[in-house]
Amino acid sequence: MNCTIQKEKLTGYYDGELDAAERAEVESHIAGCSDCLRELDEIKSASAAVRALTRHSVPKGVTEGILKSLAAPAEPVRMRPRRTAWLGWATSAAAALFVGLNLFYFTTLGKKESVPPGDDQMVLAPQERNQQPPSMEARNQKRTETADTAAEKDSKDDVSVRKDQLKDAQLSKKEEPSETTRPEKMETSKSEGKAETPPKKPAAPGDPAFYTVYSWDVASARERVEKELKSLGITKIEKGAKEFDRTAHAEAQDTCIEVELTEEQIAQLQQRLNRDKKRMTYVPGIQGAEFADEELAKLEEGENRGRFGAREDAPDSKGGIEKKKSAEDPKADSNGPGADKDGGKPMTGGGGGAAKAKESPRKRVVIYFHEFEKKDK
Amino acid sequence: MKDLPDRELVQRAKQGSLEAFNELVVRHQEKIFNAVYRFCSHWDDACDITQRAFINAFRKISEFKGDSAFTTWMYRIAFNQSVSFRRESGRQKAVSLYTKDDEMVREPAYEENPGERMENDDSRRKVQQALGLLEEEDRQIIILKDLQNHSYDEIAAVLDIPKGTVRSRLHRARLELRAKLKSFIGTHR
Numbered sequence: 371m372n373c374t375i376q377k378e379k380l381t382g383y384y385d386g387e388l389d390a391a392e393r394a395e396v397e398s399h400i401a402g403c404s405d406c407l408r409e410l411d412e413i414k415s416a417s418a419a420v421r422a423l424t425r426h427s428v429p430k431g432v433t434e435g436i437l438k439s440l441a442a443p444a445e446p447v448r449m450r451p452r453r454t455a456w457l458g459w460a461t462s463a464a465a466a467l468f469v470g471l472n473l474f475y476f477t478t479l480g481k482k483e484s485v486p487p488g489d490d491q492m493v494l495a496p497q498e499r500n501q502q503p504p505s506m507e508a509r510n511q512k513r514t515e516t517a518d519t520a521a522e523k524d525s526k527d528d529v530s531v532r533k534d535q536l537k538d539a540q541l542s543k544k545e546e547p548s549e550t551t552r553p554e555k556m557e558t559s560k561s562e563g564k565a566e567t568p569p570k571k572p573a574a575p576g577d578p579a580f581y582t583v584y585s586w587d588v589a590s591a592r593e594r595v596e597k598e599l600k601s602l603g604i605t606k607i608e609k610g611a612k613e614f615d616r617t618a619h620a621e622a623q624d625t626c627i628e629v630e631l632t633e634e635q636i637a638q639l640q641q642r643l644n645r646d647k648k649r650m651t652y653v654p655g656i657q658g659a660e661f662a663d664e665e666l667a668k669l670e671e672g673e674n675r676g677r678f679g680a681r682e683d684a685p686d687s688k689g690g691i692e693k694k695k696s697a698e699d700p701k702a703d704s705n706g707p708g709a710d711k712d713g714g715k716p717m718t719g720g721g722g723g724a725a726k727a728k729e730s731p732r733k734r735v736v737i738y739f740h741e742f743e744k745k746d747k
Numbered sequence: 748m749k750d751l752p753d754r755e756l757v758q759r760a761k762q763g764s765l766e767a768f769n770e771l772v773v774r775h776q777e778k779i780f781n782a783v784y785r786f787c788s789h790w791d792d793a794c795d796i797t798q799r800a801f802i803n804a805f806r807k808i809s810e811f812k813g814d815s816a817f818t819t820w821m822y823r824i825a826f827n828q829s830v831s832f833r834r835e836s837g838r839q840k841a842v843s844l845y846t847k848d849d850e851m852v853r854e855p856a857y858e859e860n861p862g863e864r865m866e867n868d869d870s871r872r873k874v875q876q877a878l879g880l881l882e883e884e885d886r887q888i889i890i891l892k893d894l895q896n897h898s899y900d901e902i903a904a905v906l907d908i909p910k911g912t913v914r915s916r917l918h919r920a921r922l923e924l925r926a927k928l929k930s931f932i933g934t935h936r
Contacts, residue, residue, distance in 0.1 A: 387914065416922070417892075420924070421893050422871060423875065427777065428797070433772065433776060436772055440765055
């Protein structure tokens with residue numbers, strides 16, 4: 371059918387924006403034009419769909435941020451209001467600090483990891499040690515309590531940490547909620563050019579053990595880890611620390627899962643992931659490892675020595691960082707938990723003692739997945 | 748302050764009255780925030796952009812001539828800020844709310860006309876998704892008309908385009924939106 375009117379007049383007609391003459395023209399036309407009538411329906415439908423969208427109230431933090439910035443004519447306060455309502459201003463400082471720590475960890479560390487491209491690398495590296503497991507159910511409650519408390523205590527640290535761009539993060543572990551200890555360890559140990567030894571934090575009930583799996587592809591790594599966990603009989607795998615993933619650093623590459631494992635299971639998992647020596651090539655401290663990046667190697671300094679997979683009784687582990695291009699030792703693959711020289715790091719952390727074949731209670735383990743930054747050689 | 752019209756508040760803000768500008772913020776922030784949020788499809792970005800827009804507006808209040816409404820000016824600032832922000836952050840034009848952030852996509856409870864309640868949350872999300880796939884100009888115009896219910900004249904002032912262009916662009920944008928919705932959810936009534 372040949373339409374004699376401009377189609378856009380249908381929109382004007384729908385919105386009541388036509389003058390009387392145009393309105394009459396359109397009405398007369400659509401009475402006999404099914405195409406235009408159909409198009410008018412399409413317009414109405416699209417308009418109605420948008421009108422049905424929610425009108426949100428402005429998050430309180432936005433208003434406060436604006437008013438605060440207006441009142442203090444310095445750099446505007448960049449604030450992202452928390453989606454979780456229970457986090458108030460007092461916790462935002464700690465949360466922002468955590469965000470910064472993670473960003474520093476994932477950007478600086480990622481950038482510094484100038485590992486050559488290659489096959490997927492996966493190494494399970496522990497972040498914490500000797501953590502006591504609470505019940506899963508108590509986690510959320512404790513998280514709330516520790517976060518509030520930590521935020522108050524951390525607020526005074528916030529500026530200094532930011533100022534130094536987190537390189538000299540002197541975080542007291544007592545002031546950190548247990549759920550945010552993962553990046554803290556990494557941050558304090560890898561401050562560039564400085565062998566900062568972070569103050570020790572006694573393991574508190576509820577603190578999980580943090581491990582990181584390094585790989586070229588997080589999705590594959592995660593799939594692999596979950597597969598290995600299932601082969602160990604672990605079926606309950608939680609998407610761990612949701613608040614980290616989302617509110618802390620939504621753009622971060624890593625994801626994390628949370629499981630409950632015994633010490634032996636952790637060692638087995640390490641062994642299985644690190645079975646392929648090639649996968650461990652780029653993690654320092656592991657016998658046979660070859661460093662491509664000094665920054666990553668510094669992770670092995672100080673109290674972090676031997677944490678990344680080396681066994682205490684392995685011949686090369688006690689020196690911490692080893693620039694070694696030794697031939698791969700296939701025999702190490704067949705060793706039991708803790709005996710894998712390539713990184714079956716026993717769960718005792720530190721120098722990585724030989725795993726003791728003893729029953730141990732299950733503890734909470736948060737496994738983070740970190741992706742190497744791919745760089746062209 | 749609450750009884751003063753926008754024009755008066757702007758004048759006082761130009762003279763340095765923080766209280767006057769604060770009242771403007773309180774009065775118009777919801778409108779601006781929702782426009783920005785629907786434009787950039789990202790909650791946290793919308794929060795940041797809204798803050799920046801108002802802060803920038805305050806800093807440049809002396810440049811506001813008052814020829815147009817304060818909201819017209821704020822929309823312009825907010826949309827420009829949105830475009831700049833998104834480009835700086837390298838976000839894609841179409842950002843689905845439904846990638847991995849479950850909480851972000853949850854539509855909070857709100858009061859709506861029961862008679863209009865024909866879509867569920869999932870449908871609204873798809874609408875937002877389709878909106879995010881439109882060209883920026885088309886998205887702006889649909890937001891200003893269908894979300895904020897401004898007249899063609901007001902929209903023309905915000906976007907600095909002729910009124911005729913508002914109509915033609917709106918027509919095209921709605922049909923485009925409808926086509927995208929159809930591809931998501933089939934026939935959308």
